[in-house]
Structures are given as structure tokens and as C-alpha cells.
Amino acid sequence: MNAVEMRGITKRFPGIVANDQVHLSVNQGEIHALLGENGAGKSTLMNILFGLYQPDEGEIFIREKPVKITGPTKAAALGIGMVHQHFMLVEPFTVTENIILGAEPTSRGCIDRHRAEREVREISEKYGLRVDPTARIRDISVGMQQRVEILKTLYRGAEVLIFDEPTAVLSPQEIDELMEIMENLVREGKTIIFITHKLKEIMRICDTVTVIRRGKTIGSTSVKGTSEQELASMMVGREVSFSVNKQESRPGKTVLKVQSLTVKDSRGVEAVRGLDLEVRAGEIVGLAGVDGNGQSELLEAITGLRKAHAGDILLNGEAITRLQPRAIARRGVGHIPEDRQKRGLVLDFSIGENMVLQTYDQTPFAKGFLLRYPEIFRHAKRLIEDFDVRTPDEQTHARALSGGNQQKAIIAREVDRDPDLLIAAQPTRGLDVGAIEFIHRRLVEQRDKGKAVLLMSLELDEILKLSDRIAVMYGGRIAGWLNPKTTNEEEIGLLMAGGKVGEEVAQG
Amino acid sequence: MSKKGWAILMLSLVTVLAISGCGAANNQADGGFKAGLVTDTGGLNDESFNQTAWEGMEKAKKELGADVKALESKRDEDYIPNLTRFIREKRDITWGIGFKFEKSMRDVAEQFPDAKLGIVDSNMGGKIPSNVVAVTFKEEEGSFLMGVIAGSMTKTNKVGFIGGITSPLIKKFEAGYVAGVHAVNPKAKVEVVYAESFTDEAKGRTIAANMYDQGVDIVYHASGGVGKGLFNEVKTRKKGKYWAIGVDMDQSRLAPDHTLSSMVKRVDVAVFDVMKDLKDGKFAGGKQVELGLKDQAVAVADTTDKYVPADVMKKVEDYRQQIVDGKINVPATDEELKSFLKK
């Protein structure tokens, strides 16, 4: 039986057709992957199913009955629940309070807290969610928060659960646990629609996959009968190479040297504790670690965004420890920031303006105090072409670009400044395979040009694929150095979790 | 901007012009006597001199068949255009009510030497243009009588005065009042507070509440709209113990059971008289018309005997007579008050 069927769905927005005659049919009790690049129309389709948008054309059937989903309330009544990518939780409230919000059980006009807690606990145990109903949201981990979102939909009687890119925010450990939960859910008879662009996850857990490209359904296939390679080409529309072709690195002189560096985080707690690190010209050093082990603070200290508490940072032998971000950038540090929309771009600026975010006051972009827009836009045009940034033109606002193209724009800007040290923090987070492939190639290209590259990533895959040496961070220190050729995910995972590994490569 | 944008802009412009064209007001003179009144920022319903002035205008409408009209000023900068509007309509006289018109009145008078103008509550620093009649009142005389009432009736020997904005005009009220209190009850103390506003009702209420809390039992005000706060406050307090005294017009209806008296300033009478004279061909241009108890232009409100006992009323009448006869010279400034108190 089909739990959900969407036939000939078309949705137009001013200027684009987000869904064009899309077809999706999901069997009862399966995990159905919805695969597509960013901007392919997955979210639009799911928002239609969840009642947030009304389709311009097409029909929807829930358990074989035609329905009209006029809003989220109607969707909930039909047993459709959505676990959003960005959680919709009230931070100071407890888990239970968040779950019952809007559907509070009452007795004599008051909220029946005990009944609510009991019910939440029951559901939690049934599906192996292991959530403490009395904990406050702000005190629990991101993975737990996601489970609260899942509980929320279950509490409202969801039979079909939509997961919108649920693994994007999780650590590898948490991803494993999520997969387990999803299996539990299906075992109990629920149906799951899993929006993703991560092929590994699909291969691992899904039964069926529907691929969408540029608003159109490309095809639907059983996961057993396909491969990552095939899915990737379906999604991107061409052959994709997974492996990175790179030659042996020829490391040169030391570009970055970090000596017993200590950095405090925003709460004043030491996030980096006496860390030593060296990156040489012509090599990629991969910085692995579970999120929150001081990687972000380390990179912020190197780029001058955060003050170092103690220790030294040397660039080409010169101390840059106490310099302002601009001075550091001008001495030859390029930085692809972790959060591209918060740090990397001014979304309401044009692409052209974003391309000169650090260099706007230098020739040829400025003459005295005056900006020279023709030069700025000419520069942007060149970068857009060189780095294949898909944008209508250089005057388009950065906001209008897809995530992948925003990231390409940042990389274009940073690489073009020709820095001796390129810091790339999570450069491919949330991007689709096409964009990932492009960005990986660019990073290796920098290495081959004799630049030093420091790559921070939470994706072990990426670290293993690109790095010449791997530094694993744990508790604000480098827990160990590994050779990517001889190590494996398990070994890195062990170090990331604070364990010890026998074989290590010597530093330097 | 796109063609569509321009089209919409043009369309709306045309609409606006069309509207203004057909709405052109037609204010042709009908030959009768016409007068205009411009209020200060207090507005027409200020329970104060603007309102009484307008009563005079309405009386002129009734008795002289005058065509009268008022314009309310929202900001100080509106005085000049508002006066100018009436002058351009060739009104026979245009009034500016309140001393805040002083500077604007001079500018306008110079610019339109043929227009006849009137100002209330200001002698324009003694230099009155020849086409302006300046009506002022001896507020200190009326205030003196209020002081007599307050001084006689206070149980706590503490009375209060709330002033509007510190200025020579309001000083006249204060000086007269303090002198009156002192004349009948030298032991009584007068609390004086200026609100530095003529419109801030809330501030008036706060000041009044503070005074009453500190043992003051009778408060007189000369503060325009601020005074409304005084009445709102006294209304909430014990009847027969706390009192307010009003100003400019009989304000007893603001707090009927808590109002002892009001110092009535007959701006209406003054405004009406000037207009009547003007209609008869007499215009005291360039002169100051100063009106006091003698002219019955400042007076004790008629409703005063409701709560003020007969013996106090008699005292008030005595003092009134003495002032009219010139036996008492009521102080109008701080200096005059000082020498008055020494006696």
C-alpha cells in the first residue's frame, strides 16, 4: 500500500518552477530517500506535503485517498509529521513542555504535567529514543534536541515522518544512533521520508530512493539495485568521480607554526589548551575531531577573530598572534569560514561586493576614498567564470545563490588572494556531490601550487581523502597525528573519542 | 524604475491634482465682521485661556453677528502660518492666544502692517506694534484672593502652587498667591513647583500627589493642561480634606467636590470687548489693555461659596475692595513679593 503518493505536483515561484510535474510514491513502512542537489526542489515538495505550500497543479493521496492539505494542522491530522533541519524548540522549556506545546493535555483547565511526562516517556521508550522528559532544551545536545523533534511528531500521532536533512548537524556517533532510531520507527510500522544528498546514508538505511533534479523527477529505484555511483550521476546529471586524484605531496618550509597556544571560548573556558601545530607549504593538514573540541576556537585564533590567551602563532616565521584580522589576512592567510552565511558573506551585498569584502579599499577597487565599481564588477566577473559560480550576474545578491554557489564564491575570493596559508573549515558542509567534487579539486590544486592548507572537517571521509597528514583534536589538544594512507575511520574515531592509538606519525 | 512604476506614479499624481482641483475651497467674504483665533499648542479644549478666548469669539458671533474661526497650533512653528492664513483671508482681527505668540506676532505685524492683530497675556516686552492690541490681566490680583482663601482654610498650614513653565507671566500668579496667603495666615508655608510644561497632565498629577503626600491640603495651579492632573489627583483623595483651586475659568466641574474656587480670567470678556470696540471703529492698536479686579476681568469664580464658608467669603470681598481701591498693591514679581513680605 502507498502511504503517500504525490502525482504531477507543480509549484511555481516568481521566476522559477520549483517543482515540475513531480511524482513521488512512498510505500507503507519503508524508509524512502528523497535525493537531490541543493535547490533541486526537495524541500518545496515536502513543504507541499506538510501543507506549508499549496501546489499549483497535481494531486496528493494519503493511504490511497485523495486529500487537500491546507496547512500543517491538516497535515498533522492526516498523520504527517516533519522533523525540520532547523529545530523549532523553545530553549528554556523542558522536553515535555516543548512536545506538548500546542497540544497540551489538560485536566480541569490546567496542564496535566504528569500525564504528559508519562506519555512522553512511554513513546520515548517504545522507539528507543532515550530522552529525559524533564530536561531543559538548552541543556541537552543537538542530537537529543533532534530526538525531541521526532518525539513531537510522534506525540501528535504521526504515521509518516519527514526528516529534512537530519544528519547535517550530527556527529558520526549521533548519526549512528539516529539510524538506529529510524529503524526502530519503521519496525513499529511508521513510514519515513528521508531528505538527503548524502549517498552513503541512503545506501545504508533506505529501501527506495527517488531522485529529483532541477524540479523534475529523474527516477525512482530500489536501493538494493543501485550504487552510489549511479545515484550520484542521476542526481548531478553527469558522471561524478569520488576519488581525488592527487600526487604525493612535496612539503616545503613551515608556513604555519602554532606553539603552546591557549584560547578561551566565549564563556571564558579554555577551549584550546597548549596546542602545538605545524603546517608546511605544499601539504594539506586535516584537522579532525568531534565538534566542540576546540577546532573552531583554534581557527579563530589563527585568523585573529579571537584573542589568544597564551602561546604564539607564527606565519612564515613572523608572529601574528596579536594582529588584527585584516593584518593577518594581508600577510597571506585565506580563510573559508565554518559558517558561510554568518561569517563568509554579506548576503544582502551583491556577489561583486562580496568578492572584495577584504580588498575593497585597495587598488584597483578603490581610488582614495572612492570605490570603483566597474573594477569591482570586472573582478567579480572573472572569478565567477574561473570558479564556475552559477549566478545570473555579478550584481545579484549573494542571498539569491544556492549554498554550493555561495561557497564557491567564498573559495574564489579566498583562493584568488593567493594566500600562503589557506584555512578551510567544513568547506563542503551541506553541499551536494557536484560542488564537493569541485571544492576538493580546488583545495588539492592549492596544495600543488605550494600553498599550505589547513582543513578542518567533521566528515572523516573528507579528511581521509584530502589530507597528507591528519591531526585529531580532543579536549583542546592534538590527541594524535595519523597518516591517512595507513589509518582508517575506526582509528580516527578512537582518537576523537579520547582513546589512544599505537601507531602515530611524527609531527613535522 | 520600470515603465509600470512611472505609470503608477504619474497616475497617482494626476489623481492628487484632480482631487485638489475639485476640492478648491471657496471662502468669499460676505461683508460682515470676521475674526480669527489661533490657539497656542494647548489647543481649543485646554480648559484654560484658549477655551475662554474661544467663548469670547462665540459671544461675538452671537451678539455681533461676526464670522469666527479658530486654528489650533500643533507646534510653535505653526503660529506664523496660522496667523498668516487669517490675515490673508482679510479677517478684521486675528488673535494669538498666549504669551508664546510674542515673537511670531511681531514678525507678522511687521509683515502685514494693514492687518489688525490681538495678543492675549503678553505686552510684547513693552514695544507693541501699532497694529496690535495687547491684552494682559492682573493675574496677581485674582491670585491674591485665591491666596486669601487658601490661607484661611488650610488646616495643615501648608498650601501648594503648581506653575506651568517658569516665566514672568506665571510668576504673577505665584507672587499674588503667596502674598494673599501671607496676608491672612503668615504662618502658612507655600510649596511652589513648576512643571516646566503647559501640557504634561501626568506630570501635574505626580506633582500634586507629592504635595498632598507631604501634608499640603490646598493646591492652586497656573499651568494650563498640566492642571488637569491636579484635579485628577485630588478627586481620588478624601473629600473635605484635600482641595484644588482652578485657574483661568471655573474649573470646579473637573472635580466638583474638591474644588474650593477658581481664579477666573475673563479672556472671553476682554476678547469680546476689543472686537466690539473694533466694530464700532475703535482700535487700541499699539496699546496694552491691562485688566484687573476693577474691570472684573479677573475674578473669583461664582461657585466659590459652595465650599468656602461665609466668613472667608467676606474676607475675600474685603481684600477685593482694598485692591480695587488701591490700598493694597499686589506684587507681580519676585522682587515685589520680597518687599511685600517684609512689610
Add this chain to the structure above:
Amino acid sequence: MKHLEQIHNQSAWLTSLISVLLGMLVGAGMMLAAGYDPLLAYGALFQNAIFQPYDLGETIRTITPLILTGLAVGLAFRTGLFNIGVEGQMIIGSLAAAIVGLKFSLPPVLHSAAAVAAAAVAGALWAFIPGLLKAVRGVHEVITTIMMNFIALNLSNWLVRTWLSNGADSTDKIKESASLRWDLLSQWFDNSRIHLGIMIALLAAYGMYVLLWKTTYGFELRAVGYNPHASEYAGMNVKRSILSSMMISGMFAGLAGACQLLGTSGYLSIRGGFEGIGFDGIAVALLGANAPIGILLAAVLFGVLTYGGGNMQFAADVPFEVIRVVFAAIILFVAANLSQSIFSRARGMRREPHA
């Protein structure tokens, strides 16, 4: 034009235009409900504001400070700051201009220039305080600027009473040499109080345009306004930008104060409360979408409504308060961005038959 369009895109134009029309419609509805004739009233309003030289002059005089306060609010908005203190900065500007105009003796042109400059500096310094608190301590500028308004009001009143006049409620008129009035200009406009402040306002609008969209410094200010995190990443000095944006905003407000004092009134009087020209600047900036051209047009509209509104009670007996309702309605419509939904619906309907 291409670049201007970018600053002030078409949808903003339409939003503003439609909001104005809707706002006036609401006003008309109110007048009908209260038994007035809206056609007569609006007719009187526009006729009075524009058609005679005197009125045109007075209307321009009304528009002048609105442009400047609108620019002050708009510039701060552009850099991510909500300067509610324009009213207070304007009062301080007036105060400084009055002090220079009364207490100094200088040759004619120099005197007025000095008074204007003093007002600009005073306004900037007044805004410096909340700017500093924001940049250094992170104190929200809305709170501090509101407080500074009251301090400004009372400081000005106190100085008028104690120093600038002898216990009177207003100062003497400033010296002729400090005045912004220009006889020839006044004569063209039938002796109205139009003054050279309008030139200052237009220059300020052009100055804001050049500063924000033509200079490297404006690039920084805008970047900080849109995204302080990215600006910090790009090596801009976010704190300095906040500070200078507040000060430039305060400078515009100070200039508005100078225009009011040196051009319109010529003297400083004790204020019972806020005049509200600074607060109207918020409305002007909002309607003008924080762009110089938009602010100019919005100031023209609000100026016409304000000055012409006085005539509504004159010719049609409609109380001036109706105009304030129209103001409020316009702003409400801009804020709610109703036009957007109206347009998208209209577009949707047009497409339906093809579907």
C-alpha cells in the same frame, strides 16, 4: 540609474506608493465616518500646501528638517542601528546653534556657518554617547537614545531658563548674522520662512548617497549593518563603524536642529515636550526605504501633509489629528508590506487561466 535601482529597488517603490495611497484611503474613510468631506479636505490640503508661493515656501520649510531627521534615522538603519535619539540630537543641535547665534559675534556668512557646524558637531557628540555604550558595552541603542532624548530636552530647557534668557520662557532672537534666512529667497516665496536649510538638507542627502554607496568607508558601514560577523571576519572594525554611524546620524539630526533654529524660529524656547520632528524621521526613513532619494520623496510627502493638514481644519473643518492617522496608517502599511501580498496575488490570478 542602474545603480540607484539597486539601492532602492522597484518593489520598495511600489510598497511605499501603495502604502501612501492606502493610508490616505484610511484617512478618507475616517473622515467619511466622522461626517467630513474627504475630497474637500484633501483638496484643501494639497491646494494649500503647494499652489501659492507663500505656502510653497512654508511647505519647503516644513520639509527641510524632515529630510534631515529622515536621513539620520535612515543612515543608522542602514548600518543596523535604530537611532530613536534623533529627536534629542536635534534638540542639542538647536541648542548649540542658539548658543553660537546668541553669544558669538561673527561676520554674516561665517556666523551662520559656525552655528550650523556647531549644531552638527553637537548632534554628533550627543549620538556618540549611545554609540560608545553600544560598541563597548553592548548596551542597546534604543534604550540609551530614548534616555538621551529626555536628557537633551531638560538640558535645553534648563539652559534657556538659566543662561540664555533671564527667567523667560524663550531666548531672544539670534543675531541676524547667524540666520539661515536669505531675503531674496524669502521674497521669492512671498515672505515665507523658507531658508537655506533646504540646501543643507539636499546636500546631506547627496552626501549620504556618496558616503554609503561610493566610498570605501560606506562599504564598511553597510557591510557592518547587514552582517557584523562577516564584517569582522573581513577585517573591518565593527565597533568603529557603529560609533561613526551613530555620529553621522547624530550629525544629520544636529543639522535638522540648526535648520529649525537658525532658519525657522530664530529663538529657542522652553519645550513642554518633544516636537516630534525627530520621531517623524523614523516614519520618513521607513517610507523612504532608508535610501536618500526615497527619504527625500517621503519627507516631501510628510511635509505637504503636515503643512497642508493645517489647512484642512481651516477649509474643511477636519481636525489635524486626521493627518496623524494618515501618517500612522501609511507607516503601518509600509511595515506590514501589504502591497507585496496584493501584487503576488494579482500575479497569481493572471497566471491561473494559462495553467
